[in-house]
Amino acid sequence: MSVRNRCCVPYLYRLRTYSLSFVPCTLIALLLPLVLATKVVAQQRQPDLTELSLEDLMNVRVTSAAKKEQKLLQTPAAVYVITAEDIRRSGVTTLPDALRLAPGVEVAQLSSDTWAVSIRGFSALYSNKLLVLIDGRSVYSPMFSGVLWNETDLMLEDVERIEVIRGPGAALWGANAVNGVINIITRPARDTQGGLLTLGGGSYDRGTGQARYGGTNGNNLEYRIYGKYLNRNSLGGVAGTYKGSGWDMTRGGFRADWSPAMRDNLTAEGSIYRGQTGQLAYQIVPPAALVGAAPLVDSNGGDLLLRWKHTLAGGSEISWQGYYERAHRGNFILGQNENSVDLDFQHHLSPSRWHDFIWGGSFRSSGVRSSAVNFALATIKPDVRLQLFSVFLQDELAIVPQRLWLTAGSKFEHNDYSGWEVQPTLRLLWKLQPNQAFWGAVSRAARTPSIYETSIRMPVPLATDIPVPVTLVGNPQLQSESLLAYEAGYRAQPSKHVWLDAAAFYNRYRRLVSENPVLLPGSGPMPQFLLQMSNGMRGQTYGGELSASYSVSKILSLQGSYSLFRGQWGPWPGNRADRAIFAAGETPQHQFQVRSGFSPLSGFDFDTNLFYVSGWTAYPVPGVTRLDTRLGWRANQRVQLDFIVQNALQPRHTESFSTAFMGNTELVKRTVFGKITLQF
Numbered sequence: 001m002s003v004r005n006r007c008c009v010p011y012l013y014r015l016r017t018y019s020l021s022f023v024p025c026t027l028i029a030l031l032l033p034l035v036l037a038t039k040v041v042a043q044q045r046q047p048d049l050t051e052l053s054l055e056d057l058m059n060v061r062v063t064s065a066a067k068k069e070q071k072l073l074q075t076p077a078a079v080y081v082i083t084a085e086d087i088r089r090s091g092v093t094t095l096p097d098a099l100r101l102a103p104g105v106e107v108a109q110l111s112s113d114t115w116a117v118s119i120r121g122f123s124a125l126y127s128n129k130l131l132v133l134i135d136g137r138s139v140y141s142p143m144f145s146g147v148l149w150n151e152t153d154l155m156l157e158d159v160e161r162i163e164v165i166r167g168p169g170a171a172l173w174g175a176n177a178v179n180g181v182i183n184i185i186t187r188p189a190r191d192t193q194g195g196l197l198t199l200g201g202g203s204y205d206r207g208t209g210q211a212r213y214g215g216t217n218g219n220n221l222e223y224r225i226y227g228k229y230l231n232r233n234s235l236g237g238v239a240g241t242y243k244g245s246g247w248d249m250t251r252g253g254f255r256a257d258w259s260p261a262m263r264d265n266l267t268a269e270g271s272i273y274r275g276q277t278g279q280l281a282y283q284i285v286p287p288a289a290l291v292g293a294a295p296l297v298d299s300n301g302g303d304l305l306l307r308w309k310h311t312l313a314g315g316s317e318i319s320w321q322g323y324y325e326r327a328h329r330g331n332f333i334l335g336q337n338e339n340s341v342d343l344d345f346q347h348h349l350s351p352s353r354w355h356d357f358i359w360g361g362s363f364r365s366s367g368v369r370s371s372a373v374n375f376a377l378a379t380i381k382p383d384v385r386l387q388l389f390s391v392f393l394q395d396e397l398a399i400v401p402q403r404l405w406l407t408a409g410s411k412f413e414h415n416d417y418s419g420w421e422v423q424p425t426l427r428l429l430w431k432l433q434p435n436q437a438f439w440g441a442v443s444r445a446a447r448t449p450s451i452y453e454t455s456i457r458m459p460v461p462l463a464t465d466i467p468v469p470v471t472l473v474g475n476p477q478l479q480s481e482s483l484l485a486y487e488a489g490y491r492a493q494p495s496k497h498v499w500l501d502a503a504a505f506y507n508r509y510r511r512l513v514s515e516n517p518v519l520l521p522g523s524g525p526m527p528q529f530l531l532q533m534s535n536g537m538r539g540q541t542y543g544g545e546l547s548a549s550y551s552v553s554k555i556l557s558l559q560g561s562y563s564l565f566r567g568q569w570g571p572w573p574g575n576r577a578d579r580a581i582f583a584a585g586e587t588p589q590h591q592f593q594v595r596s597g598f599s600p601l602s603g604f605d606f607d608t609n610l611f612y613v614s615g616w617t618a619y620p621v622p623g624v625t626r627l628d629t630r631l632g633w634r635a636n637q638r639v640q641l642d643f644i645v646q647n648a649l650q651p652r653h654t655e656s657f658s659t660a661f662m663g664n665t666e667l668v669k670r671t672v673f674g675k676i677t678l679q680f
Helices: 006-012 025-037 084-090 095-099 451-455
Strands: 078-083 107-111 116-120 130-134 157-165 180-186 196-202 204-217 221-234 247-261 265-282 289-311 318-327 335-352 355-372 381-401 404-415 419-433 436-447 458-459 470-473 481-495 500-520 528-551 555-572 590-598 603-612 625-635 637-644 671-679
Touching: 078 084, 078 500, 084 095, 084 157, 084 625, 095 107, 095 116, 095 157, 095 247, 116 130, 204 671, 265 335, 381 451, 500 555
Parallel strands: 130 180, 470 528
Antiparallel strands: 078 157, 107 116, 157 180, 196 204, 196 671, 204 221, 221 247, 247 265, 265 289, 289 318, 318 335, 335 355, 355 381, 381 404, 404 419, 419 436, 436 481, 458 470, 481 500, 500 528, 528 555, 555 590, 590 603, 603 625, 625 637, 637 671
C-alpha cells in the first residue's frame, strides 16, 4: 500500500454530507425585483486587470518573484498570472479550480472539499513542497506540511490576481517554497466600493450566497466588509457504496486601506470562518473497510493582518507586516488547535539606476496542540511550539544597461529540526529585444519536516496477507529535504496580439522523507513490523511548460498551454528504504489546455475551457478530458447572469487514487450551476 495519502490521516476520513437548506430559485426571484427597485448609485469602477489588453497584460507588474514590483517580461522566473478576468470568465467557484488555469499546476479533486494541488510533481492531499500565500500571509500548515484548501475559501470576486511561480522561491520566501509559490492577491479596498450580492445554486453547489459592501470616509480611508456562505453536495465513491463528503462553510471578513500621508500606506485585513462536516470511520486492522459514520465535527478559525509601507526621502521603501492566525480542526482520531504569529520586515532601495537591493528578516512562532481522540488508532506529540528565524538579501545588478541583469540572493533560516538552512539563488535575465527575453536560474531550497512526520504513531491497514501488525511511527531526527534546481525560460511578444512563454527545469532532490522498514520482536510469538519515517530517498525530475495567448479580434481570444513532467526516485546510498511517501506515477506526465473567450454581442460572453490530463502510471487513474463552459449575460451595469456547466463530456471521472485506508475513490461529476450577481 502506498502511504502517499497516509500522511494526511486526520483528513483522510471522508466527510459525509448532512442536510442543509438549499437556496431556492424563488428566493432569487423575490430578491431580484426588490434590489432593482431600490434606488442605487452606480459605482465608479477603477481600472484593473480585467480592463487591460493583451499587450498591457504583458507589462503587468508582479511582486511574488522578487518581493518587489517588476514587469512580467523582465522577471527571471517561471511566473504565470491568473487575472480577475480569467477567474470570472472561467466560471470556477473555488481557488483550486481557478489554479487549473495556470500551466504546470497539477490539480486533482479528492472529495467535495479536498484537493491535491502541486507544481512540478509530488502531488498529494498535502503537497508539502508548495508554499501558498494570501496577500503575503502563509497558509502552510506546520502540522502536515501542506495547505487546507477548504480553509482558504475566499470570495473570488475580491481576488485581483493569482501569481503562480513554478520553481523554487526559497531564497525570498524561505523553507517549503521548494517547487513553487502561489500568491493570492486581493483587490485594494478602493476597487471594491459600493455593494455586491451574489446568489447561486446547482447540482454540486447546492446553495451559495455572498454579500459585500465597500465605502470610504472621504479622508484617504477605504474599506470593505463581506460575508459568504457555501453548501456543497457530496461526490460519491467509485462503486457507489457511500455518498462521500459534503462541505458547508460560512466566512466573513474585512479590509481597510489608509494613506494618512503621501509616503505612508496602512492595510488591515482579517477573516473568520466556521464549517461543519461529517466524517466516515474506517476499520484500521485488516481488512480495512468502511464501518460507519462519526459524529459531525466543527472546523473554525480566523486571521488578522496589519501592514505598513513607508517611502523614504531618497525613494527607498520599508515595510512591516505582522499577522496572527488560529485554527481549530476536529477529527474523530486527532483534534488540533493551531496558533501562529508572524512578523516580517523588508527594506527595498536602489543605490543607482542599474542597481537594486532588497533585504529583510522575519520571525514566526507556531503552536500546535493535538489531542488523540481515539488512542487506539493514533497518538501524536500533544503540544509543540516551533520557531523560525530568517534573514534574506537579494542584489540585482544591470551588467549591460537595458540588456543584461544578474540577480543573486539567499535566505538564511533557522528551524527547530535541522538548524540553519542556506537557500541561495543565482538568476540571469537577457533582454534580446524590447519584446523578448531569455532567463536562467540555479537555486537551492529546503523543506522542513512536519509535526506529523516527527511524532505520529499509528497502526496501518495493509493487505490481508500481511501476517504481522504494522505501525507507522514518526522520527524526531528527521532532517530537511533539499532541492538543487536548474531552470531556463524564454518570453516573447511577437505582436501586440500574441504572447509566448516557455520554461524548462531539471531538479535534484536529496534526503526525501520515506518509510524505513524495521522488524522488532513482539511481546508474544508474533513480531512487530514498523514503518519509520526517514530521509531515505533521493530523486530527480525534469520537464517544462509552454503557454501562449492570442487575441484574434475584439470579440475572440485564445489561450493554450502544455506541461511535461518526468521523474525517477531511488533509495539514498546505504539506506534500506524501498518505499517513498510519493511515487513517480502519482503525477501526470502530460497536461494540455485550450481556453477561448467569445463575446459576439454586447453584454454576452461564451467561454470554453478544454483540459486534458494524462493517466497515472503507478495507480489506476486514467487520462481525463474535461470541458467546462460558461454563458454570461450582463443585463446592465448592475445585473450579471451566469450559467456554467463543468465536466460536460462525461458524467463522472476520477482525478486521484485513494488507497484502501481512504475507502472508495470519490468521483468528480458533471455539474450545472447558475448565478446572479447584483451591484449597487
